[in-house]
Amino acid sequence: MMDYSKLGQQFIGGEWRDGRSATRMVDINPYNDEVITEFQIANVDDIDDAYKAAQQAKLAWDQVNPYQKRDILENAVKYIEAHESEISSIIVQELGGTYLKAAFEIGLVKNMIKEAATFPLRMEGKILPSTENGKENRLYRFPAGVVGVISPFNFPFFLSMKSVAPALGAGNGVVLKPHEDSPITGGTLIGKIFEEAGIPKGLLNIVVTDIKEIGDAFVEHPIPRIISFTGSTKVGSYIGQLAVKNFKKPLLELGGNSAFIIMDDADLDYAVQAATFSRFTHQGQICMSANRILVQKTIYEDFVDKFKEKVLTLTTGDPSDPQTIIGPVINHRQADTLEKLIAQGIEEGAVPLVKGKISGRLVEPTILVNVKPEMTVAQEELFGPVVCIIPFETEEEAINIANDTRFGLSGAIHTSNVERGVEMAKKVQTGMIHVNDVTINDEPIVAFGGEKQSGLGRLNGSWSLDEFTTMKWISVNYGQRQLPY
Template sequence: MRIYDLFVNGRWIQPETAAWIENVNPATGEVFCRVPQAGPKEVEDALAGAYEARKSWGKTLAKEREKILLRAADYMEANAEKFLPDLIDESGSSYVKMSAEIGSCVDLLRTAAGECSRIGGGVIQGEYHNHLSYYVRNPLGVVVGIAPFNYPLFLAIDKVAFALAMGNTFILKPASYTPLSGLVIAECFEHAGLPHGVLSVLPGSGKTVGDALAMDPRVRMVALTGSSEVGRKLAQQAAGKLKRYSLELGGKNPMLILKDFDVDKAAELASFGGYFHQGQICMATSRIVVEAPVYEDFCQALAEKAAKVPVGDPHSPDTIVGPLIHEKQCMVLDELVSDAVGKGAKLLAGGKHEGAFYEPTLLADVTPDMKVFYEECFGPVISVVRAEDARQGLALCNDNEYGLSSSILTNDISLALELADEMEAGMVHINESTVVGSTRAPFGGVKMSGVGRENSSFSAEEYTEVKWITVQH
């Protein structure tokens, strides 16, 4: 049984109170390592250290911050094979998914390194003679990041890297299901030579760690990827202290398939978007709206693909669908499927599970009176909805409180662009899946899917504040 330390202010320590997270492998149900939980003392030590280090780190030259981020990227890339097995065991991610996630993290670190020297300002035309007017971007200070379990490495390092690049100090709270991912990030930055106090990683409960960090006046911003319920609570906490916050929340992402698009290609894109990583992706293609003339053919094509999706050992390179993060999520999916079938939906594939492994599931003839039409599944369940035409299809896509990612499949690009303008989502992908990522593009949603944007210069705007300066000569 491996036992880990906490990373507080750049040092590995054992917490004052002996409390542990039993890190369970969702594929086997067995505990494979123990990670200490941070308590009040570790939270206070991390806050004090980050607050003290914020001034010196904020004044560190951009080229020095860039070097550290590049060294962290190099270390992660060189040690990817070492990290891979444990990260698969922790999250239930397939070999393919986790390998790609580590590679994306390396790319992201290098993208963030490039942003260090791009932190911009500008000169404003003076109001008077001999009047200099300009603005600069400064780091916020102490930033807190709260990461989810589904892409635990990428969605944590996405916050850490850009916040550090902008000159902020950072405290990371990884998800309780996946604490080890946060310690991997700490190891990379330790070997990169990050100064003490600039980064701490605090696994632990939301009440002891998350709430304490969000409410502390020394923290200037909280960045969360998580559920809309948690996001609403955090926004209220932050607003009460006039803190800045960034929220990347849930999604019930629609794919609109029009009658002129190839049915087999549509089924291929839908299968990837809905079943990859067991559907545990905020951008998962969980609602598919299909124009009537190709509806039946599409349902048949997707049902055939769903039946062939490889399910099994996440360590196997052939596996696409591994275990859900916890067996109890299967009960949630069972209830949604049962409700839909009871109200007239057709179960064309799946609908069963063994342990935490849920079969790729396809529901046809889904209507808005069914829970699965509106509720986020966070599992390998795809719902198909019939639309009489493109306009009704768009209305069905927009009929949801979420607005993260979306997809439009059609050969009529003019119509696609018109529909994209009216799609109520933070991201619209034409002739692609809803699951599309880039370390350089603005990532985020509208409505109940969140507030703010991540990646590249868009993160720079989130993690800095503008100061206006004038000089009268």
């Protein structure tokens, strides 16, 4: 087993040390309340140290041969592979994730780092023609500088790495602030991995802290050029505005309210299985989860019966038990929010086909039917094992319901007519949507991001390379330009 206490410190300037704040943060197991470790949290001076260390170390990273950079990033994958069981254990204990979820997340992380490892060899520029005789225009690709990353609690290992690895691969220094509920999995574990991989000291810094301690200092600091945030739309809106106010580029991956559309010609058994996975994986704590299942009326009753039967087989409990499908939500605040949303939904007229018990952080599945698109439960992101089922009659109605939300992240359409599904998908206002698949998809070379209030920017593959670099125009005049005076 990995010694968690060794990951209970700040990682700043290549050194493991306590933060300077007088406040201690206790990292607990959300299933049984056991203390995993404690942190002396970072204060504003620690944030300053971290950004300065990243800025200085970037100069050393600039001098490393691109092929050596690639090898260092590939070393990170080797380290993960050598410690996969220990990392799985951290995910189970700190996040309440099941071992199935841990394997899924670790696989995503490895693929993301492998893609980022190609970035040092893809920093090519261009030579473009000029309107002036005897002149050429050169475009050079450079790292943006230093990137600040703020990650969430739900898939923190992956969603931290989704920005950290590409930013490093593109030549930047990085400061990462993980969520206070996932400081190891989303933070210090990643520092340990890249330390062992061989990056220059100070290139990646991990600051574990609380907003009450640092306020806006992480975003407002003058050094970072990019702030990459993954989390709620409300917080993302604030961070985006703060970043732009300080002339930094915001990358925002925010909330979702994905529609899972089932047409009457779909494979019903497969649709039930895919809808169940899309809603209940990791307790529904995924921004791409299916919040609303839209079912064509001619198959509505059949689907509801099969879906209920399937959901009632899902076991809720200890995430370390291989039989468990649904573990605890991350904290009491999330459980309380879900309880209030369910109660509000019922008050507004929704009917609980299945109403799971809520015991502390353990939230059993709830299925709400008789849901109208305007109800709160259909408009808000349900970040837990709660799902709405809404009937529709026509394609047009399904698309209108799917679009009746301020979010636009993911979605799915099930039909035996693939091209019909694609044409419908084009009309749904979302950054990503999947025909005959689940709503939860992320691949290392495919553009990932949302529309409307689900975010700004695109990550993965060449899109991440573009986001974490900048283009500089250098022109060369080989002759003498004719000037008017």
